[in-house]
Amino acid sequence: MAVSDTTGSQAHRVDVVGAASASVTCAEDQPLLDAFLRNGVYLPNSCNQGTCGTCKVRLCSGTVDAPEVPETVLGADDQARGFVLACQSRPRSDTTIEVEAPEQTGPRHRLRDVAGTVHGIETVAHDTVTVLVDIDEPLDFSAGQYMEIAVPGTGEWRQYSMANPPASASRLEFQIRRVPGGVATDGWIFGGLDVGHELEMRGPWGDFAYEPGADEPETPMLLLAGGTGLAPLTSIAAQALTDDPDREIHLYHGVRHEADLYHQQFWQELAERHRGLTYVPCLSRSEWVGRTGYVGDAVLDDFASLRGYVAYLCGPPAMVDAGVKACKRRRMPARNIRREKYTPSGIVPAGLSA
Ligand SMILES: Cc1cc2nc3c(=O)[nH]c(=O)nc-3n(C[C@H](O)[C@H](O)[C@H](O)COP(=O)(O)OP(=O)(O)OC[C@H]3O[C@@H](n4cnc5c(N)ncnc54)[C@H](O)[C@@H]3O)c2cc1C
Ligand code: FES
Incomplete structure (x- = not known):
């Protein structure tokens, strides 16, 4: 039965059966996923741009x-x-869809539109900024999740x-890397976005999340980041250390050159305060005093077995795929491996899978 929604456009009833059971208008x-998440009904999701298949x-x-x-999707x-x-x-x-039981379920926070005002922008590396955004009212989200931001015009x-933990949810922190020629980054964020500008956002999105109590207490954690894949892992580490200040956490941050690294001092100081935390920056394209090579290879060198570990990986698709392989080679159970790929919008490289 078609009805009109509040904007006057036609709307339909959509039922979901299978692993979830609910009805929404x-x-x-409106995409089906958007309708379910706005009604607080969970469906598996990751990229929200048609590139991952989740x-x-x-x-x-x-x-x-x-x-x-x-x-490929x-x-x-x-x-x-x-x-x-x-x-x-x-x-x-009117439509009925079926969702198969997902291997892992994700956060249940209700999706909503969020109005934001830029509070601060800081250059933290030659091609990376952190952007602090004050939002209309505190946002319920899980560490690891993301927002969508409208690119004006x-x-x-x-x-x-x-990058902030959920507890400080009135001010969101984003870590954003410039993509040459990019519509959002080169054309806007690095080309005119300023303090006081208003942002149109919607979220939270994504299954990539750390939920307090989801892992057995004291399960050691491996965090593998490529570039600004560090952002959600910063939130996850902060939340995990709040839950257990002594938790064993190994953070590997992979970039190409030393100039690409950011927040080194933050991580070094955090590691001094938390005896279970180790911070390993790795350069893949240049020599320096620290570790070199890809983060997946560094993990293979450092661990004989990852059987009792849980891993969170985030960054470019190739880095995430290599990191997942390394975890599996060291016998980490597949259910303990959580990942998010920063897939460029609308681009689906051959062989890409979720
Ligand atoms: C779930 C998710 C979370 C994300 N979180 C973050 C985050 O926290 N911080 C962050 O910096 N980015 C993040 N990204 C990436 C971000 O959403 C944009 O894709 C990125 O900022 C580029 O947008 P753009 O409009 O500037 O470039 P576009 O206009 O989309 O792309 C311009 C050109 O560059 C290519 N391109 C785009 N991205 C890359 C890349 N990474 N490497 C090589 N070529 C590329 C495109 O194929 C295109 O040809 C995330 C992506 C996903 C899917
Ligand atoms: S969430 Fe729909 S394809 Fe990624």
Whole structure:
């Protein structure tokens, strides 16, 4: 039964069955994932831009408007069986979808629109800034999750992970690296964004999250970051150390050159205050006094076994894939490996998988 939503556009009832069971109203111009998360109903999700495949659901009945999906994101078999991406599909009739039981479930915070004002911008490396944003009211989120920020005048949104822990949720911290020619970064954030500017945001998004109590107490933690993949791991480490100041945490931060490193002093001082924390910056493209090579290789060198560990990996897809392989080679159980890939918007490299 089609109804009108508050904006006057047509809306439809969407039922989800399977691992989740709920009904929501979804406008014709609204992605299914957005409708469920705004109603506090969890569906698996990660990139919200059609590049990871995490949000796949099976269309049981009804019609949706869905863009063509590359087989690198949704395999031919899945497409033949009626799977669509919930983050890209909009209903054209009342619809029923099925969600398979995910290996891991994610946070349940309700998605909402968030108004922000830039409080501060600091250059922390030659191509990286931290941006502090004051928001309308405190945001419920889990360490590791991200916001989408509208790029003014373009109709584009980009994802940026919170670096602050959830407890300080009235002011969000983002760590943002400049991408040459990038619409959001080169064209806006590094090209005119200033203190006092207002931001249109929505979130929180993503299954990549540390939930207090999710791991057995005292499970040692491996954090592998590439570039600004450090942002969500900063939030995760802060939350984990709040829960247990002595927790064993090994943070590896991979960048190409020494000039790309940032927040070294922060991590060194944090490691002095927490005896269980080690901080290992690694350079992959130049020599220096510290570690060199890729973070995955550094982990292989440093650990004979990771059987009892849990890992959080975040950064460029190739770095995350290599890090996951290293964890598996050291016998870390797959269910203990949590990852987030900073996939460029709309770009799906061959062989990319969630
Ligand atoms: C879940 C998620 C969380 C993210 N969190 C963060 C974060 O906390 N901090 C952060 O800095 N970024 C983060 N990103 C990446 C961010 O969302 C943007 O993709 C990035 O800032 C580039 O946007 P842009 O508009 O400047 O470039 P675009 O206009 O999207 O891209 C311009 C060109 O550069 C290419 N390109 C884009 N990104 C890269 C890259 N990384 N390496 C090489 N080429 C690239 C594109 O293919 C395109 O050709 C995240 C991405 C995801 C999916
Ligand atoms: S969350 Fe939909 S494809 Fe990544």
